[in-house]
Amino acid sequence: MERRLAAILAADIVGYSRLMEADEADTLARLKSTRENLIDPKIIAHKGRTVKLMGDGALVEFSSVVDAVGCAVEIQETMAECNAELPKEKQLEFRIGVNLGDVIVEGQDIYGDGVNVAARLEGMAEPGGVLISGTAFDQVERKLGFDFEFLGEQQVKNIEKPVRLYRVGPRARVPSGTVPAKRKPYVEWRRLTVAAMALILAAGGVALWKVLSDGSGPPVEVASKTRMVLPLPDKPSIAVLPFTNMSDEAGQEIFTDGMTDDLITDLSKVSGLFVIARNSTFAYRGKPVKISQIAEELGVRYVLEGSVRRADEQVRVNAQLIDALTGGHVWADRFDGNVADIFAVQDVFVAKIVEALKVNLTTTEKTEIARAKPDNIAAKEAFEEGWSLYLRYNAQDTAAAIASLKKATELDPEYGRAYAALALAYFRVVDSLWGKELGRDEPYFWFGAHDYIELAKKYPTSLSYTVEAFRNAYQGVAEDARRDAGRAIALDPNDPEAHIATAWALTISGEPAEALNFVATAMRLNPNYPSHYVLARGIALFAIGDLKQAAEVFEEGVRRNPDATALFLPLSSVLAQLGRREEARQMLLKFRPGVGQKGLENLADSIHQSFKWDYEHESVRERLNDGVRIAALPLDVTVTSLETALETDDPFSQQYAAKRLGWFGPAALQAVPALVEALKVEYLRREVIVALGKIGPPAQAAIPALVALQNEALVGIYAKDALSKIRGN
Structure with a gap:
């Protein structure tokens, strides 16, 4: 049995049952928003760990009593401000109790008298108030600038000895000779x-x-x-x-x-x-x-x-x-x-x-x-130099930005915003494929970005939540990305990058129409917007299926910034799928000047894609890659020529044709009869079935043949997937 000394914060909502009875959906929504946007950031800032949520309550563990009490007071002050702007029936009020005591550890949970006392104090606290035990008071009396009112010793349920109780006042005062916790004397x-x-x-x-x-x-x-x-x-x-x-x-x-x-x-x-x-x-x-x-x-x-x-x-x-x-x-x-x-x-x-x-x-x-402000002027100047360079959006200035931002963290090791900016700079190197130009491969910068995010999380700011949201979007964890971006927006409503992070989280999770609203907000906040806003907007339009507008957005983005290499591949993909193949091919050659035909055809499979789609929406990424593959094909390779190749007796040519017809998607409608006929050839079935699925609803004529194959051992799973896509399920 593991035991340890811990500071425990217990909290619950006053009148929760009444609020739920009046409007259950609204109460749950407001409670979730309050936890995510107001309470969780404060717990994180004070280095707390949420042990468990219990409907209207929460149990949080801290290694420091100073952190626990400071967090409790900040939560109540924030809630008081929020409630002041709401009608009485919409207000959420918390009771909070804090205790320092011995706890029993079992996995992620904790038990024992240390927890029980905190829970009893929470029940005895006034609405909007904080009640702490004598053991907690002894640790914070001369370390926190709050008013503490001694309420005497009281017997609490299931605890043998009486507990000294102290009410923490709502207003802070700094006692003579003391410095509030977590603040440097200079501050x-x-x-x-x-x-x-x-x-x-x-x-x-x-x-x-x-x-x-x-x-x-x-x-x-x-x-x-x-x-x-x-x-x-x-x-x-x-x-x-x-x-x-x-x-x-x-x-x-x-x-x-x-x-x-x-x-x-x-x-x-x-x-x-x-x-x-x-x-x-x-x-x-x-x-x-x-x-x-x-x-x-x-x-x-x-x-x-x-x-x-x-x-x-x-x-x-x-x-x-x-x-x-x-x-x-x-x-x-x-x-x-x-x-x-x-x-x-x-x-x-x-x-x-x-x-x-x-x-x-x-x-x-x-x-x-x-x-957000550091104490070191030199660190601040190093950060400003690095941030200014970062915002120039080119490889050389990004490299210089990294050097300046590192200097800022060396001068002030607790500079959270500088760590977050370093993570953003590293991610940009990966996105823009600048690794070799900066003397390292992209994986070096990819893993380095993650290291800096972890450092930024120790000193959280709105920027640290923004960069964490981008990381989660990169990894395909859309729900976490939306949560972190929401925290960033709550702390900095005018941060366009947080809105872009939210847009990516929505796009990769199948909500591109809603993502466009967040991109629009970001562009309004930053009218002189950089090219990655264009990328977010264009990909959302592509995911919706509006190829024409996506092409217009990407083309305008390239006109605004001819060096915006991140736009070249998606633009070539969209142009190819619109039938503008010569322009699409030229865009690929602009992306990789001097590359041969084989190199062009390998581009779609060799290029790193920053954002990872949820499993059920990976078809968007595949459509994007297929467009690049079409752009890379010689211009004399058409749906008609591939249809002809499919009908030859050469197995290699047939497989080549079936696979490439799938790349053309709905534009390969005319080849559906030939593909259905090719299903009779066993060694072609898998490629043909995949191609029919990519053609989608226009391939209705293939449904009977696919139904007949859906229980086949080797290709049945592919037949079922193709049927789902053709039927629009």
């Missing part, structure tokens, strides 16, 4: 400067506002809704332009870009805002473009611009938020101070912008914004 010191920064910012902002309102700033032309390329969202929409580097020192562009990127990243986590992605706003860097034009091209109402001047360890930041529809300044501010305070300044800027746009910033959003 706490930095946050104590926020109030002082706010006063400095307010004074500077008043001065800047006066300059702007006096008309000494540049005139701002008014944007027009009728000229908007994209319709305005139904929430405040904002584009953050690259801040201007005003520094006299060389090499400060990275620091300035980092300021811009941080503001975009922080604002994008606010669910009440619509924030344009970095790719699209950085396209305006250094260009003399009017605010009105930017607003009209990106489809936003508000534009944030600013400047940064750095000299040694001193920095000055100016920022202004402009309403493009009125030309007026919604907010303006300035900061003068030390570089070490820059993160606190960013927090204040975000809070001020959110306040100016009359949007609520939830506790969860505040926590996620703070969590």
Whole structure:
């Protein structure tokens, strides 16, 4: 019997039976969403392990009491915020109890008094409250900045000795001489400067506002809704332009870009805002473009611009938020101070912008914004350099990005976002077949990406959930991919990559129509979208069967980016299946210049495909490969020529013809009678049956012959599969 000391968190929902009786389906859906999007991420962030779920309750094990109590309080604070926006009948309230005690371990489950006390405390807690035992209190009293109210000793059911009880207060306070758990002293010191920064910012902002309102700033032309390329969202929409580097020192562009990127990243986590992605706003860097034009091209109402001047360890930041529809300044501010305070300044800027746009910033959003920031300025600059290089989408810059991102993790080993970015960069090398160009085979980068994901999971951010979603999609675990992408979207609603990850998860699991909605959202958030958005959209259209529109999407993507090699193969496949074989062949030759006929014909079987379809939807992948195979055939190989070859007495030519007729799918309809006749030849049956299945519903005439073969020992399973495809089952 294995025993260990553990911190146990027990939780359940208040009035669960009443909620289920009122609306069972809605209650279950909201409970599932709450667990996946709010509670599970906090358990993971605090290094907890969910032992089991019990309908309306949960039992979670932690190795640290500090983590257990911190997690409990964060859950209750988040739930209180969520409930404040809901009618009483829709609110979910939890009771939570936390105990430190000895437990018995059996497999993945735990038992014993340590668990029993936690369960009893949960039942005694107030709705929305946290109750902890004396053993837990003794470990956290001077480590967590919460109010603890001693409720005395009480006898609990089936426990021999009375248990000291403490109610954890809803508001945090930092006792003298203590540092809250899981936070470095520097972080706490930095946050104590926020109030002082706010006063400095307010004074500077008043001065800047006066300059702007006096008309000494540049005139701002008014944007027009009728000229908007994209319709305005139904929430405040904002584009953050690259801040201007005003520094006299060389090499400060990275620091300035980092300021811009941080503001975009922080604002994008606010669910009440619509924030344009970095790719699209950085396209305006250094260009003399009017605010009105930017607003009209990106489809936003508000534009944030600013400047940064750095000299040694001193920095000055100016920022202004402009309403493009009125030309007026919604907010303006300035900061003068030390570089070490820059993160606190960013927090204040975000809070001020959110306040100016009359949007609520939830506790969860505040926590996620703070969590993403490192403490090491040098690590942050290395990350910004690497992230900027990563977003250029070519082999050389990706290699340089990897070097910079590795440096960021060396400077700050707990930099979760940098680990996640490294995983993305490694996956891109695999997707784009850049391994040899970067000095390694693709498998090296494939396994390296998985290693970095595991490191990112230790310090979770929205980006780490996004990259984990991509990994699960790569491996064909669609349900897990959807879950992780959902967590990423919950933490960062404006992250287009999380929406693309969701789209892939839906496509590979047989829901390509729904996937298109997520691709559309990603493209709206990032109007200057990269080619892998095009790939996601085109493959979803292909999976639906809309070859014509898929071709248009891929062709437009190649026109936008002639170096988007990931689009070449799917485009060649679609063109071939549309009968545009000469164009399809030219696209293959563009993908592999100088390759011979044999090399072309081997492409479909030798190219790595990033995403793995669910078993029941693998036919989509096979159709995609068959199109590439058609594109690789000599142009004089047609359905008619293959039909003729099938009717010869040469076994090799017959097998060759039967297999290739299957590649043409429904376009090989005219060959169905010849294929049915070929079923009489035993050594051809398997290839012929597979070909008829690929032709699908147009091969109705083959049904009687296939029915007669479905119980045959060697080919029966293939006959049944072909019948299912022809009948459309």
